[in-house]
Amino acid sequence: MLKLNGVTRRYGDIVALDGLDLIVPDDTYLSLLGASGSGKTTLLRLIAGYEEPNEGEVLLNGERLDGKPPHRRDIGFVFQNFALFPHLSVSDNVAFGLRYRESGAIESKAQIRERTEDALNLVGLDGFGHRGVGEISGGQRQRVALARTLVTEPRIVLLDEPLGALDANLRARMCDELRAIRERLKVSFLHVTGSETEALTMGDTVAVLADGKIAQVDDSSTLFSQPKNPAAARHLNAWNLLPGVVEGGALRTSVGLLPIVEQVADNTPVQLAVRFDEIGVCDPAQVPEAHDHFEATYVTGEFNGPTALSFFRTPDGELIQVVDHLSDSRLPDLKEGQAYALHFPPDAAVLFKGAA
Numbered sequence: 001m002l003k004l005n006g007v008t009r010r011y012g013d014i015v016a017l018d019g020l021d022l023i024v025p026d027d028t029y030l031s032l033l034g035a036s037g038s039g040k041t042t043l044l045r046l047i048a049g050y051e052e053p054n055e056g057e058v059l060l061n062g063e064r065l066d067g068k069p070p071h072r073r074d075i076g077f078v079f080q081n082f083a084l085f086p087h088l089s090v091s092d093n094v095a096f097g098l099r100y101r102e103s104g105a106i107e108s109k110a111q112i113r114e115r116t117e118d119a120l121n122l123v124g125l126d127g128f129g130h131r132g133v134g135e136i137s138g139g140q141r142q143r144v145a146l147a148r149t150l151v152t153e154p155r156i157v158l159l160d161e162p163l164g165a166l167d168a169n170l171r172a173r174m175c176d177e178l179r180a181i182r183e184r185l186k187v188s189f190l191h192v193t194g195s196e197t198e199a200l201t202m203g204d205t206v207a208v209l210a211d212g213k214i215a216q217v218d219d220s221s222t223l224f225s226q227p228k229n230p231a232a233a234r235h236l237n238a239w240n241l242l243p244g245v246v247e248g249g250a251l252r253t254s255v256g257l258l259p260i261v262e263q264v265a266d267n268t269p270v271q272l273a274v275r276f277d278e279i280g281v282c283d284p285a286q287v288p289e290a291h292d293h294f295e296a297t298y299v300t301g302e303f304n305g306p307t308a309l310s311f312f313r314t315p316d317g318e319l320i321q322v323v324d325h326l327s328d329s330r331l332p333d334l335k336e337g338q339a340y341a342l343h344f345p346p347d348a349a350v351l352f353k354g355a356a
């Protein structure tokens with residue numbers, strides 16, 4: 001088990017990580033979701049030993065890692081741009097780590113060949129060993145990078161946006177393969193990404209990194225349907241957040257007074273969250289009974305194939321998003337510039353206490 005306790009990393013005035021706690025259990029695929037600049041790479045570099053924390057500790061199976069040089073940590077790192085040696089063949093790239101390991105370096109040529117072939121076989125690249133890394137595709141380079149890491153039998157594998165350099169089709173295929181390879185090896189993978197879809201698809205568990213801390217750790221479906229705070233909700237790119245203040249048992253927002261179910265003291269700042277797919281759209285005169293609603297103007301739509309995303313603007317300029325699934329379409333024909341009622345069942349709304 002990898003454990004980070006109160007890890008802080010500062011760069012001058014920038015606090016990249018701020019007393020962060022995280023546990024990566026054994027035999028787990030953990031995705032770490034964070035926006036650009038949220039500290040994802042910094043976190044991986046700290047675990048691998050390319051950086052040291054200003055405060056806090058990094059423990060692997062109870063043993064302190066911080067302070068140890070990278071080559072003594074038994075941590076595998078798959079870099080964002082793969083970082084292969086361009087002048088070496090696929091096999092030599094994979095074998096490199098075995099020859100030059102500080103402890104347990106393997107010198108027998110036969111043994112190196114066998115381990116290298118096993119690693120290439122594992123990532124589906126048998127027969128490619130003699131090629132130059134310039135003579136293979138992006139997806140294959142990605143696999144070489146993975147094989148080069150796995151051949152050293154690391155205790156945990158860190159993957160820094162491993163699918164970022166691949167096109168969409170290949171990304172989907174590599175998603176499945178990464179999961180399958182990990183399941184065969186039983187070693188934990190910590191995969192960082194800025195893409196919510198990738199994080200939710202890949203991870204048995206997903207951790208959200210925001211403001212230098214972990215905002216939430218949960219399995220994908222719990223995280224998606226029950227974010228615990230606005231930071232987690234925002235990263236899922238599936239929730240609208242409406243800031244407001246509690247007033248006489250209801251919520252005063254920029255779109256008017258909305259009922260709330262929870263008992264919250266007056267003047268408490270809160271944010272009301274409603275998922276994109278929980279909002280219905282209708283004529284303001286035809287709001288379904290028992291649904292809460294507010295008015296907004298239709299701005300534009302975005303067609304994504306199986307789903308369509310519609311954008312609305314509230315009178316004070318908040319952007320609200322509504323998702324419709326084409327196989328089960330709920331939305332009327334929308335006209336740009338027209339006002340609609342956006343409605344939702346009261347139990348679809350989640351209330352987060354605290355100012356936006």
Ligand SMILES: Nc1ncnc2c1ncn2[C@@H]1O[C@H](COP(=O)(O)OP(=O)(O)OP(=O)(O)O)[C@@H](O)[C@H]1O
Nearest residue numbers: 011014016034035036037038039040041042043194
């Ligand atoms: N060597 C450095 N010197 C100064 N600031 C740094 C350094 N490395 C990172 N930072 C800052 O720390 C913060 C976190 O950076 P980091 O690269 O970890 O983010 P990230 O989540 O990996 O971003 P991205 O997804 O864009 O790669 C950023 O504000 C960045 O500018």
